[in-house]
Amino acid sequence: MIPELGYGAAIAALALAVWGAVAAAAGARTGRVALVESAQRAALGVFALVTGCFALLTYAFLTFDFSVRYVASTTNLGTPFYYRITGVWGALEGSIILWTWMLTLYTLIVILRHRESARELYPWVLTVMLSVIAFFLLVVTVAAPPFERLAPVPADGRGLNPLLEDTGMITHPIALYLGFTGVTVPFAFALAALITGRVGDAWITLTRRWAIIAWYFLSLGLLIGGWWSYHVLGWGGYWAWDPVENAAFMPWLTATAFLHSVMIQERRRMLKLWNIALVIMTFGLTVFGTFLTRSGVIASVHAFTQGSIGVFFLSFLALVLLTALGLLAWRWDALGAQGELDSIVSRESAFLLNNVLLVAAAFTVFFGTVFPLLSEAVRGVKVSVGAPFFNQVNVPLFLSLIFLMGVGPLIAWRRASLDSLRRNFVWPVAIGVVAAVFFFALGVRPAVAVLTLALTVFVALTIAVDFVRATRARRRTGERLLPAIGGLLRRHNRRYGGFVVHLGVLVIALGVTGSQAWSVHTETTLRRGETTELAGYRVRFDGLSASDESNHSKVTGSFTVTNGRVAGVLRPAKKFYPQEQSPIAAVDYRLGFREDIYLVLGDFSRDGSEATVKLQVNRLVSWIWLGGVVLTLGALLAILPEWRKAA
């Protein structure tokens, strides 16, 4: 009964979404308010129905309803309660339902917030949002139906992919999907602006905070993904330039570019065309990402499945790109700039350069990702593009971006005078250079690490200079220190939110640099009682123990780790799942501010007398997660008061 209900709800939601999209468009063209209101009700109905679908699927998971094929293939009787819930989006079909549900949620919020404030654009925004939802519901009902029956009903299911049995699996997909689906809102506004011809600043002002929200969730999703990779996969890394990681990274890059370039449009009425193009690119890249993950076209650890679904997504991508770029061409004449670039030495040009670099980074990542396909199509040769390519191209780009991060916010609009340059930059540059010499003399290597450290000092100082100066200015009006700071942060929350985000990025950059440059590892086979040493840590193998968990059996190694101060026992394990062909490593680690100690159990002898262990000392990795926290604070500062002001 449950599956039929769910399937029926999905079909009804699809019908409503199509009606809503058509009605809103018709309402916009004819000016009949009743039609737009009907579309609005349809959107609410879609939200309710998709929520129902999602609830029914969750219920099927909680009750082990193996008559549903999707439930049987992603859970089994041993799956713990918690992972039965995350298992709902643990594979293709359910992830699409979650995705659709988020889209309907965003649509609901758009209705609540913009029904009155964006009269001209609003009906078309509804049309676009509902069309995107209709596409996903088409996938849910035709290409990847989560409620498909399985006959005969098996006694037990296959079980969730063991790698997904992790707390990161609740937060990572949710954050990432909120980011991916969130991009739909700016895209809908951009298309509405093109359709109505109101390509001025209104849509930009309305969508800026939506863009920040989507951007923030994308960032969070990427960071949690890195954390998951780090503590689950057992290779000691957090980023591998895997096609699917790239798929999430590319829209992040273009969204970052957009967040910066909107400021130029707001201030100088330039880059109208560019901004719309960036939004289209960002949305196009999210669709491309879903296509990549779900079509099986490019081999990846994240690949969900193969089959007809790829054709659906490719058709959708074609529709999106051709429609959006077609509209762009149609409105070409209206998209000319009103302002002009006055000087190379100005904030506009710093931001432009920032955009060029970000889009260049997005392009190289894109190129590296599709190159294997291109090479096979053109030359018939299979190649894989690895981390070296991506690192080589992107490291200089990112270092330049960090440099601009210091320049952009402080340099004057229009034309920076020599005097203002001196006032803002002499000290940060000087101290940055001194820092470079200092770190170099201290023996810090490689050079790229020294450069990153110096740039970080420079950018942090520019932020400090600006903040101190602004606080002083307020204090001169008689305010006390703390109220002055509070008032500053509240009044200029976008500016200082941005600065805090920049600080977060700096902290992440240090973490990435440290872990790449200074981590060490070794792999060795130890007899029981034997000790090995790495970077001041002594690791002794104490023995193995076996245990049976609810859905797998586990062999756990026991290792005593000492480094003079800290003593502790680490227990890396190997988990054997009946449904998996090879054992899954369970890493054990101690996180530290300066370094993590990280143990992976390799092969072992059956009698427990011998075990191979991979031992890593990873430097500064924690800074990446710490930077994520700082970034979150900055994003909150940039978003939250804004909402209050607008309310």
Next chain:
Amino acid sequence: MTSRLLRWLIPLSAVPLLALLAYGFRVNPREVPSPLVGRPAPPFELQSFDGAPVALESQRGKVVVLNFWASWCYPACYEEAPVLERQWRAFRERGVVVIGVDIQDTVEAGRKFTRDFSLSFTNLRDATGKVSVDYGVYGVPETFFIDRRGRIRVKHVGAVTDEVFRTTVERLLSEPPG
């Protein structure tokens, strides 16, 4: 000013990209790239389940299908075992050898597997795991197709099908030897 027609090149620019992605559907992602493809196959000598040593070198001049498997690899290895046996019987007269290498396994389980499927082609044990490392085996099953000059030509991940076996081997047989 862009001329009226020229601007329509913008949407058209998406077409080659879409075409490329569409091409992707025709590609088999199971045929993964390996740095070993095109290189000479790493030589090895392993013992069969009866204890007889077998060297890859001794098969030079023949097309070798080198298959890495394990008894615990269910279902893929169980699907392909009959395929390998069937194809080996079909091609053995034409200068094709199939060599199975059992990795990360116990002798008993491995021997039982070969008995259960009545495998008549050579099956070896990689007890130390050295050969699987040399070939960059990531998981089982993986199959390497080696031409008559001893170079690895195709790496196939996952169960080998009749179709893959036949077309690949026919292609390698059609090349001039030496």
